[in-house]
Amino acid sequence: MQQKRKTTKADATRRQLLDAALAVIAERGYAEATVDRIVEEAGVSKGVAYYHFSSKADIAESILVEGIGDLIASFESVAAKAPSAREALVTMVELFASVIFKNAAFGRFFVAELWRPGRAWSEVMRGYERRLLALLEGQLVRGQREGTVRPELDPSFESVALVGMVLTTTLYYIGEEGESLGTLTERESLFVARITDFVHHANVPSAVRAG
Amino acid sequence: MQQKRKTTKADATRRQLLDAALAVIAERGYAEATVDRIVEEAGVSKGVAYYHFSSKADIAESILVEGIGDLIASFESVAAKAPSAREALVTMVELFASVIFKNAAFGRFFVAELWRPGRAWSEVMRGYERRLLALLEGQLVRGQREGTVRPELDPSFESVALVGMVLTTTLYYIGEEGESLGTLTERESLFVARITDFVHHANVPSAVRAG
Amino acid sequence: MQQKRKTTKADATRRQLLDAALAVIAERGYAEATVDRIVEEAGVSKGVAYYHFSSKADIAESILVEGIGDLIASFESVAAKAPSAREALVTMVELFASVIFKNAAFGRFFVAELWRPGRAWSEVMRGYERRLLALLEGQLVRGQREGTVRPELDPSFESVALVGMVLTTTLYYIGEEGESLGTLTERESLFVARITDFVHHANVPSAVRAG
């Protein structure tokens, strides 16, 4: 118990650092985020940052891994429960957009690093990306089996397209309208509907849609 | 004449610097591209870089402005000549993807900076972005008038989605298959077709498509 | 008894720290030996190092003082028992070389710190050095009285020369041949004989030697 309390406090420090880092990185990007600013924002000394993480890159990677990890967990849950690929895809896209709406900082960091040349992140990070894309791809393939996704579509291509599109449009929207706090506003929900509608039309065979 | 030759030589140096800068930036991103590496790659001295450009950011912005400027010019030409919005959009998307295929370095730089928080570039750069998006938007509106784009689509939303999707999928494809030299290969053309098909389905009303 | 057992355990921890510190210092020198590495090597926590020692320098000094202290004790015993200066000197040199052979880490640390500019060690350490040199010097003076050391030799000079020579040659030998475990090998004994022979010739007047 004594032990536990200590561990908890150390974990709290770790969390503060991650939160502060995300905030600072979101402001000006990874490269311009300084460790000094991060620890100042977190209200801890510089030393602890290096006690808990091995480097600035390690901090950033932890943020990305954690964020994508959560997303992957949600996607997996959706994949397991959704009665149809169509519903799974819609929910996934909604989830993804929601996450970005609620944490634009993470979205910005993610989009900036996802296609960044010469990325600093390890193979671990790439593995996470692949898993995220694979979950989308899986539902697209399932949709083709179920007849709700056009057979001529390339699932691998489209999973990337979906991620790129959701990220870019949502961030663009936030840039113009401001970030969301708490639950999505009506306008935001409308916007998400626009994405799912777009995807729906792109995917579904005319015959089915007409029906 | 003396004057002209000199100017020409100066222009050549400027060109060398821009090309070298793009190559270096493409490798590891803007932040990790050093002026030292750029002048080394260009084979000129450090001082001359600051004779031709006011700062490192100025070099980078010149690259972006030039690249997007060319794209805008092409788009404008397409917009003026295309007999229908539908054809204009397809051509624009093809053009865009081609540019990236032939110059992945530029594509990577563009995608990294387009949604980057706290961007270093001036309003000039934002103006270019807006013009690029406006040209796509214009054709989407035209398409709605012509009945080949679903009226419920938001042209502003979709122009952003198009740019994001084309950039991300093309770069992803290049990452897996390697960059193109010279004209597009058959596989690359097939890939571009996949994008236009996706867009087509997302845009066109069922009735029209069915027809 | 409770007391004693505790003391014993505390002493064990102290011993572990000293041994670990010597090992770490021997690897890369005092400056590059970190307290973190030392406690890791010792298998104890960081705090405990500062419970037993007041500083990193204190740990290092303890090692040196202990090592030289042992050497001094041996030298004193030799000085008391040896029937002649000549035998005393030979035994001292043999002892010194043996100690280094069996603990190259200590030898390296000693030689590095002995002539180091701006040494971190206190006057205590200097006192030990002086005592060690004085014991050698004492036997040289005795040898002069006994007629086995040339009168024109400066005992102060030579005591330093002996220490320097034994340290450097032995470490050089170890560097080439590897450290000794347990008793000295035949080759090592041969090497030590080489040192004593050298010293013998340098010291002894021709008349005596010839005799």
Added chain:
Amino acid sequence: MQQKRKTTKADATRRQLLDAALAVIAERGYAEATVDRIVEEAGVSKGVAYYHFSSKADIAESILVEGIGDLIASFESVAAKAPSAREALVTMVELFASVIFKNAAFGRFFVAELWRPGRAWSEVMRGYERRLLALLEGQLVRGQREGTVRPELDPSFESVALVGMVLTTTLYYIGEEGESLGTLTERESLFVARITDFVHHANVPSAVRAG
């Protein structure tokens, strides 16, 4: 010529840095010498240090290499000119001691690094050391041929012993008496004579010496 002047100025800066670095290192050793102190001492900015050298270690290595290089050149000249091994050895030892007398800073740095565990210096440095020892060794072998060095001596062993002895005794002497400026004082010459006498007795066969 314009060119030459520039080069000269750059070289002067380089020299200033090396001199300053030696002074600072001599004070407290390599590990405690900071680049800040060095550039302050040299009266230049921090940046130039890294323009001329790749790292702090590079600066230090340059000092060592230069110093030993000079010594090697002198030794080679002596080896070529000396009529006998005996004279060559005496001159070499005198030269070596003189260099240290006139530049104790270098001597201290040299002795500290020569047997330092986990040395930072490259193979280049080791090569220099070997060449220095080889030149001494060469004269010892020659002396054995000429009959002025006892055949039972191991030249490899003794070359190391000589270097160690000269370095340690000279530095010890300087520590007690202070460094020399300009030519050697009478006392210092006397001290050097003491070394050569010691070496002489250690080397020469009794028969010869008696003769």
Added chain:
DNA sequence: TATGAATGAGTATTCATTCAT
């Protein structure tokens, strides 16, 4: 006695930019 989280001053190194030539 022992733990390990936290501190913060210190350090090497980088790099955009300037400037004398």
Added chain:
DNA sequence: AATGAATGAATACTCATTCAT
């Protein structure tokens, strides 16, 4: 136009030491 030496502020990272538990 061009060179390359020089500047100095900024930055990631280290590490001896402290301290609450």
